[in-house]
Structure formats: structure tokens, C-alpha cells
Amino acid sequence: MPQGQPNVVPDDGLTTRQRRNRPLVMVHTGIGKGKSTAAFGMALRAWNQGWPIGVFQFVKSAKWKVGEENALKVLGASDEGGSVTWNKMGEGWSWIQRAPAEGEPSHEDKAREGWEQVKRDLAAETYSLYVLDEFAYLLHWGWIDVDEVIEVLRDRPGHQHVVITGRYAPGALVEFADLVTDMSKVKHPMDAGQKGQRGIEW
Amino acid sequence: MPQGQPNVVPDDGLTTRQRRNRPLVMVHTGIGKGKSTAAFGMALRAWNQGWPIGVFQFVKSAKWKVGEENALKVLGASDEGGSVTWNKMGEGWSWIQRAPAEGEPSHEDKAREGWEQVKRDLAAETYSLYVLDEFAYLLHWGWIDVDEVIEVLRDRPGHQHVVITGRYAPGALVEFADLVTDMSKVKHPMDAGQKGQRGIEW
Secondary structure (H helix, E strand, O other): OOOOOOOOOOOOOOOHHHHHOOOOEEEEEOOOOOHHHHHHHHHHHHHHOOOOEEEEEOOOOOOOOHHHHHHHHHHHHOOOOOOEEEEEOOOOOOOOOOOOOOOOOOHHHHHHHHHHHHHHHHHHOOOOEEEEEOHHHHHHOOOOOHHHHHHHHHOOOOOOEEEEEOOOOOHHHHHHOOEEEEEEEEEOHHHHOOOOOOOOOO | OOOOOOOOOOOOOOOHHHHHOOOOEEEEEOOOOOHHHHHHHHHHHHHHOOOOEEEEEOOOOOOOOHHHHHHHHHHHHOOOOOOEEEEEOOOOOOOOOOOOOOOOOOHHHHHHHHHHHHHHHHHHOOOOEEEEEOHHHHHHOOOOOHHHHHHHHHOOOOOOEEEEEOOOOOHHHHHHOOEEEEEEEEEOHHHHOOOOOOOOOO
16 A cells, blocks of 8 residues: 655656656565465556556466466456466467477476567567566576566567566566565465465465 | 475374365565555456455555456456455445445444454355455554454354455464465665556556
């Protein structure tokens, strides 16, 4: 429940409206629960604005996120709100039509394919909101160069918001982003011996 | 991305399945962004399970949460998934049919009316997921007694998950809850003089 009033008025030559409408890079990091769920909750707001939304799910998971995926697909297909395009690495990125050659491409290669598509979409201004789910891990693991990501995000044209989730967001990304929330675990049922359950964890 | 394996196996006489399916009380607190958005993101998972969802929005706001509200109403009305009932204090709780007497009831009285309805719904097992949005403030302000809330939650029948959002969740509630995430603000555009904008803050 932010108060709605900025703490400072910067001397940047922009009007309040111009400043207000600057597209944002947002990061949800930390080891607590809620990083992705908050990003998908944000997609509800973007949907309500009628914005095209691109979701890029960077870490394979069987039933993880299936609730959000089904819900956002129903919303995207409804008569109201914006469109939703869901790209999932686990099933092979949808734009990769070629059959896998000698053995599957590695997880790392697939992640890079995903990032290349994000770059193409940013250049084409395909979406108004990008959810790069679990993308921070790829930067942390060094699979994708954080400096390149920052350069691409800094130079992106038009009005495109980007939200990146995942533990261990690199310091350079945190430094660059406009909005960063750290989800800290205070307690989790797994600490008390309770496994994840449907409706809650997926 | 929790690992899916509990850290300990408690000696509580329950089977893994029984333990896994225990209904949860979840708290999203802290001063960072994402407390409510993560709760509504969780509602997407519940919706996908076909669960009836009750949202109780305890703090009045004009355009705040309107994205989530519209999206969840479209989902609730769709042929798939669960139902969504959205109760909003700002417009008067929908179940209060009587006209306001001498002057409007106070904000505090309306909040208590909301809590009374939550109690009735818990007793009747009306929903599978309750989103008590911004409810933590009411406890912090002392409008509603935290010990009563804990007692009601502890004794709730059946399989009802409850997620409570808001800054300043009292220690007793944190102590009682099964899952607590603290959303910490690392940085926010308002710190850089940028006001909230549509699609992001509402």
C-alpha cells in the first residue's frame, strides 16, 4: 500500500506524467515464496489494461505454475483484457520448430534460445509486459551474461515493462532495475516437515 | 522453486499425505511490493484446482487491485476452474443490506463487519481459499484482536487455506502461521521520484 507520493522530485527535465509512465524493470528475488506468484499477479493488472503479455518460463517444471498458466490462458482467450503468450522452456520453446539433432539441446542452450527470443520480441515491441520467470537463476549461473541483459533492457524501445524473478539476482541487475523486492522466508511448511501441496505450490 | 522435500520429518503421527494436505495459514508481510499480488497469484492456483475462493478486501482503494478484481471475476465466471467471490469494504460489504443509519459506520466498524463475515464463512466452510487482503493492518491497529483471529483460524473446520496480507503482521500471527514471507523493499520507483502507474500499481 504505497502512499502514492514520491519521496523526491528529481531534476531530470521530465514532466510528472512522463516520469510516471516510464517503463519499468522489476526484480523479485530472495529465497522466500511469492516471487513468481507476485509476477503473475502483476500480469493480472497488465491484462486488465488490455496489454499484450509475454511469459517466458525459464526453468522446467512439471506441474509448477500450471495454475497460473491455465488461468492466464483463459484470461488471454477471453473477450476482455489483453492477450497472453506463454512460452515454456520445459516443453521446448514453441518457436523452435526444428527437430532435436544428435541428442537434445542442453538446458543451457535452451535457456539461451529463450533469451534470444526475448531480445527479438523487445526489439519488435511485441509485448507491454514481459514475465521472465526464474530468469535470475540463469544470470546467477552465468549461462547468460548479466551485462548483456542490462544493455538490452536499457536500450529497449517503446513502453515495455519487464519483470524478472528468481533467487540470487546479480547485484548489477539489482543496481540497474527500477523496482526490486526481496522475498524473505520467515517460515515455510517444509521446515515443519510438510511437503508442497496442490493449489498452494502449483 | 522449493526443492519439494521437507527438511525434517516430524513425529506427529500423520502420514505424509495427511501432513501434505493440512490446510495452511499464510502471511505476506513486510514493506516491499508484492504482498497482495502474490496472494492473488496464489488465487490463480486455487482457481485452477476448481476451488471456491473468497476475497475480502479490507482497505478501501479506488483503483487499487482493480486489475486483480476484474481478472479474477472473469476467471470465476468462466466455464473452467473455481468460483470467485469478491468482497470489498470500500463499497460497503455486499452482505450489508441495511441503509447506513445516522452517518456512515466507521471504517473500524466496517472492518469488524468484514471479519464477522469471514468467521461465518469459515464456520460454514464456504471457501477453500480465503484472501484476507490488507487484514494485517487491522490487527496492527488493534481494530481486531489478534488472539481472537488465531483462535478462529486454529479451530476452523475442514480444509480451508487462508492467506493474510499487509504490513506489520503481529508477532503472534507470524508465530501461529504455517507460511510467512516478508516482502522487503530493496528499491522502488517512488524513491526515484516516479509515481505509481497503471498496469503496475493497479
